[in-house]
Amino acid sequence: MNTCLSNASTGRPVSGSSISGHLTLRCENRADGVPIISQQSFRAPIHLSKSYIDQGQRVLSIVNPTAGFFDGDQLETKIHVGAGARLVLSTPSASRVYRTRSGAAAVNAQQFRIEEDAALEWIPEPFIPHAGARYVQRTQIDLHPGATLLFFDWIAPGRVAMGEVFAYQNLRWEFDLFLGEALIARERYDLTPGGASLEALRAKFPAAHYLSIYASGKMTRHWPAEALDALTSEQVYLGHGPLSGGVYVIRALCQDSLSARKLIEGLRVLLYAAAEEKPPALGRIFC
Amino acid sequence: MSADPILWLFQANDTAYPSGSYAHSFGLEELVESGVVLTAAALENFLVQQILPALLTFEIPSFARAHAAAVAGDVPQLAALDAELDAWRIPAELRDASRRIGSQRLDLLARLDPSAIVTEYRALSPRSHHLVVTALELSSVPLSHAARAFAFQIIAGLGAASMKLIRIGQTACQQIIRRVLVLLGEKIDHSLAQPIDGWFNPLIEIASLRHARANSRLFIS
Numbered sequence A: 001m002n003t004c005l006s007n008a009s010t011g012r013p014v015s016g017s018s019i020s021g022h023l024t025l026r027c028e029n030r031a032d033g034v035p036i037i038s039q040q041s042f043r044a045p046i047h048l049s050k051s052y053i054d055q056g057q058r059v060l061s062i063v064n065p066t067a068g069f070f071d072g073d074q075l076e077t078k079i080h081v082g083a084g085a086r087l088v089l090s091t092p093s094a095s096r097v098y099r100t101r102s103g104a105a106a107v108n109a110q111q112f113r114i115e116e117d118a119a120l121e122w123i124p125e126p127f128i129p130h131a132g133a134r135y136v137q138r139t140q141i142d143l144h145p146g147a148t149l150l151f152f153d154w155i156a157p158g159r160v161a162m163g164e165v166f167a168y169q170n171l172r173w174e175f176d177l178f179l180g181e182a183l184i185a186r187e188r189y190d191l192t193p194g195g196a197s198l199e200a201l202r203a204k205f206p207a208a209h210y211l212s213i214y215a216s217g218k219m220t221r222h223w224p225a226e227a228l229d230a231l232t233s234e235q236v237y238l239g240h241g242p243l244s245g246g247v248y249v250i251r252a253l254c255q256d257s258l259s260a261r262k263l264i265e266g267l268r269v270l271l272y273a274a275a276e277e278k279p280p281a282l283g284r285i286f287c
Numbered sequence B: 001m002s003a004d005p006i007l008w009l010f011q012a013n014d015t016a017y018p019s020g021s022y023a024h025s026f027g028l029e030e031l032v033e034s035g036v037v038l039t040a041a042a043l044e045n046f047l048v049q050q051i052l053p054a055l056l057t058f059e060i061p062s063f064a065r066a067h068a069a070a071v072a073g074d075v076p077q078l079a080a081l082d083a084e085l086d087a088w089r090i091p092a093e094l095r096d097a098s099r100r101i102g103s104q105r106l107d108l109l110a111r112l113d114p115s116a117i118v119t120e121y122r123a124l125s126p127r128s129h130h131l132v133v134t135a136l137e138l139s140s141v142p143l144s145h146a147a148r149a150f151a152f153q154i155i156a157g158l159g160a161a162s163m164k165l166i167r168i169g170q171t172a173c174q175q176i177i178r179r180v181l182v183l184l185g186e187k188i189d190h191s192l193a194q195p196i197d198g199w200f201n202p203l204i205e206i207a208s209l210r211h212a213r214a215n216s217r218l219f220i221s
Helices: A225-229 A257-274 B005-013 B028-033 B040-072 B075-088 B092-112 B116-124 B130-137 B143-165 B170-192 B202-211
Strands: A020-029 A035-043 A052-054 A057-063 A074-081 A086-090 A095-097 A106-114 A119-123 A127-129 A134-143 A148-155 A170-179 A182-191 A209-216 A236-242 A248-254
Touching: A020 A057, A020 A086, A035 A057, A074 A086, A074 A119, A106 A119, A106 A148, A127 A148, A134 A148, A148 A257, A182 B075, A209 A257, A225 A236, A225 A257, A236 A257, A236 B092, A236 B202, A248 A257, A248 B202, B005 B143, B028 B143, B028 B202, B040 B075, B040 B130, B040 B143, B040 B170, B075 B092, B075 B116, B075 B130, B092 B116, B092 B130, B092 B202, B116 B130, B130 B143, B143 B170
Parallel strands: A020 A074, A057 A086, A074 A106, A086 A119, A095 A127, A106 A134, A119 A148, A134 A170
Antiparallel strands: A020 A035, A052 A057, A148 A209, A170 A182, A209 A248, A236 A248
16 A cells, blocks of 8 residues: 555644544455445444445445534545455535634545456545635545546535635645556645635636546546547536556536536546446436 | 856756757647637736746745755655656646656756766656756756746746747736746745645646647647
């Protein structure tokens, strides 16, 4: 396991009601080739739905029963997809982080390990930071060169309908993608309204939704470049291209949540079609 | 090299020094094409709000690390940073642009100053990143000067590209560069002592990803 993400705590006092939870999940193939959840352990603010099989993949929803992250909450997630197993992880609704009252950030540290011939799709609903929120997300993906990945991140500008556009205090994003032992993608950034860090989001659309997608394995063997180019429109500004080792990245700025959702739905169909497969149903209203 | 390091700095940073950077816009061409940067004011805003913060949070601290490794003759550290830069530069075109310029500068450096470290590093990493090669190139120059020279290359390169892409005259462009350099000068020493961190810029990333697939283009990147 590669280890590069920082483990520094937020260093601030937290309210007495903060939660320290975890999710540990292992998906492996049964002897007959059916992917099963062979190990699971979770604690609030996380709950798991019952899983099911669709299109040969184990589909599981991660539920946040506390409706979101509060200041000082900490969640540690470890997802392991064993050789040959296929897992789809989703959330039934948006992930929210609420206004910090103590000044402390909520911290979400997530690790994914995908072994040879395994597949993981990570497709959460949007991340919505409320006004005054502070949040840290650290993600590390250890991807076998022979594995398949489809990894979505969707950051909303806030509760737009409530007039909250980029009204959070701070979002800290850390992301490392290892292909085998090689670090092939690293992202570190702070989003802090009032500074220049949101300039790139606002330059195209005043309340832009940001999408980041990483894809590998079967999803990229017949990369649908022309079809992806055609997704750019008045509402969507999208680019895509290769990293090393057959991994691809897609970045998009979307005018609003509807265009972001429509784009994700279109991307899923395109990328699964490129893999000559159908996307598993996510068991939620959309997608 | 025994030559005066400041005179060497002038030579290596001269626009006539054949680095090949004149052929790159680093995503600016697509940002013009997409209507984000169309005017002198938009160009200045782009440089101040997007390029300068990325320089100060990522490029300059990375340069400081590379310069320290070059001064110490630590070739493995230079190579490690060079490999890590690939991971930070998400769009392939930005990775390639950096390596094209770097390798061109490294080839020339090997002819002008075939020192042991230059020869060893070039053998290990001939297609190296611009940042790492410039740190190696300017290892005889104090870090504060060398980092300023590297940052100037970035700002001046975008300024030169902008004159081919938008309606802006030489004087207006130099005025913008001057103001951006004033801001840079106020913050660069602080930046040199900071750990390497990233900067959120999906706009340049998307622009660069799109530029790589453009049907027609003036610049390589």
